[in-house]
Amino acid sequence: MFHVPQFWKKSKVISYLQTHKLMSISLALILVFGGIAFAKQGTTTSLSDTPEIPKVSLLSLSSVGENQVAAVASGEIESLQQVTLSSEVFGKVASVYVHIGDHVSAGQRLVQFSAADKAAQRTQVQAEYESALAAKQSLLAQIDVAKANHEKLKITVQSSITTAESTLRTAENNLQQIVNTNSNAIVDDSYADMTQTVQSVQNSFVDLLVVADTILGIDNLSVNDGFEAVLGISDQGSLSTARQNYYVAKQSKNTFLENMTGFSSVSSHSTIDATAVSATQTLSHYATLFSSLTTLLDHTPAVGNLTQATLTTLISSVNAGRSEITTQQTALTNATQAIATAKKSFASQQIAYEKAVQDLADTKAKAVADIAASEAGLRQLASTLDSQDANIKRAGGSVAVVNAELAKSSIRTPIAGVVANIAVKQGELVSNGAVVADIVNTTGLQVTAFVPASALSVLSVGGLVRVEGTPVGKILRIAPSVNNTTKKVEVVVSIDDSDDRSFVVGQFVTLEMLAHVDDMMSPTLLVPLKAVQVTAESHSVYIVQDGHIVAVPVETGQLIGDKIEIVSDLSGYDAIVSSVRGIEEGDAVSIIE
Structure with missing residues (x-):
């Protein structure tokens, strides 16, 4: 109610x-x-009045990563290998062995021309060639005999030379001759000993003079201050004599040291002789000096600051010096006598050696003459063999010419491939230079295309290319420069046609060149430009969460055609909205399945 x-x-x-x-x-x-x-x-x-909820489609990021088409182009399929075979003779076609479309291998015969006259000519020249070979074999047998005799002769003369060389070696061992010298090893050894003796004397001179100066205080003024006043006190003349002898010995030593400048074991014998004489003279002066030192100390009593122990030490040092001088004098005398003995032995050995040298020279001269005569006979036979080789070469050349003419009568393909054209028939007369067949190698195909320069950053040699939607192509070459007019770059793509696909030479095909991202340091994606929201402040892509649009800020790279690089890492997302047109962040949307 x-x-x-x-x-x-x-x-x-x-x-x-x-x-x-x-x-x-x-x-x-x-x-x-x-x-x-x-x-x-x-x-x-x-x-x-209620607004309709927009519908959006999603772009799978995994699909984008695997199949990023960087550029699309078209071009004509070409063959990497293609030959046109022409006739090299004028003649009649005897047989045609293939048809258009047949697969042929390299070297396979395609067409045969009649060549009966050439076959007969080859039989004749082949017989002449074999006759020349037989004549050469006979000549080679003669050469073998001559070579055997020559080898026997070499053995004989070598035996004579060996005997003469043995005699010379004996003489050499006795003489021990040294090349470019007028001496031998024995003499050189004696001079080497003399060199060591002289160097030993040189070392003694310095030490001995120091001993004398320790007593006299001539060069080292303060060394004998403690006892200088009592030296030769019982015979003042002995001190004066000793000092005079010191100056003489010192001067002799200096002269000797001048002679020793540059002195070594490689010095000339005359230099060594002169230095040895200087050493002998210096030793004589040293002997006189130390004798006067003995006299001096005999007239020096142990008084004042000169204790008996010091005097005894001085006398012992003088006696040791005199003993050293005597030892060095004896060594020099022995070294001098050794040199004289070695020189005498060398003279007799020199005579025996010179005779052995002459005998060996005479033996070698005779051997050379005998070998030269035998070699002259071998050279004559070799000359005859050369003439025969020339005959064989001429006959072989004739055979080669005929064989070449016969080869021209057979048309063979130099490559494997497919018969694209057969221009002759059996029984036809064909002129020289006429085209006979065309062979195309279909297993090696390529396409030349042109792509925008902006795509170069994601393309590389070896990159995958889809040909008519089938991934059978690879980038073979990329031109190093951009065409100034078209702003495009030439790219050559090879096609793997090993699976007998339907590609043929001359066919125009569409190429999809995939971006090469394997070597990139960051997870770069190439997405459609319409999938990116571009503002003055930022770039972003949209994802769908709980039925609403959520903006994800991204960093972009190069613009390539209608696509743009996403440099940011989107690995945390499965998909993005494929087009941002007409939608904004926060909008409720439904997804098109």
């Missing part, structure tokens, strides 16, 4: 309705149905 609000009960309208019940019922029905209609209209209006 329709209930009227309480505040209406007192009004006149309500009173009227209560009086006219039929009219009130009608009015109530009008109000109810009118309200329902109004409610329906309001509901319809509300539904029509």
